Amino acid sequence: MKKQITVLIADDHSLMRQGLKQILELESDIKVIGQASNGEEAIHMTLEYKPDVVLLDINMPSMNGIEALRRLKDMGADSKIVMLTIHDDREYLYETLNIGADGYVLKDADSETLIKAIRDVYKGKSFIQPSLATYLAKEYKAANGDSNKSSVKDVLTRREYEVLTLVAEGLNNKEIAERLYISEKTVKNHVSNIFRKINVNDRIQAAIYAYKNNIKKL
Structure with missing residues (x-):
């Protein structure tokens, strides 16, 4: 039997917890093994139950999600952590990912986005909603300054450069294939080559690279 992803x-809102539980347990590969109402409970239950993934709300009483995240990372917890928040908390995006969050999902996201986030971080990938990629990249650029922009076009082919601009827009492989009138397999190969050439591991890092290097449509 296939292993279930424990979550x-x-x-701090009971209705939100129950709603999330009902949505997630419709998936055969996901099982909710606990619910916490504040940051302190989240830490205690994470260390006790060792879930594969923790969905961690940022705004909670007693101890907020950012402090709970920081303490869990300091304690060496192995669980992957996906931050849950509302639009008004977007200023925390860069901070939480910098601390070590594995994913960042807005509470108004559809269920498919949340489920994909859980599955992706479980597999060791990072996840952030594509709509937030631009914001993250701008924060990264402000914190780290400009980098050398002259070598980007020398590293990538014209087509790879074009694909990277669409990755930075948040498009998935299928959407890029439709936009460029090429096969999805070809897009996948281009993305793999891009990751290797610019030395990144996932689409979030690629989007950051694109904005940091001022990569724009040709």
């Missing part, structure tokens, strides 16, 4: 939900 701990940490949110």
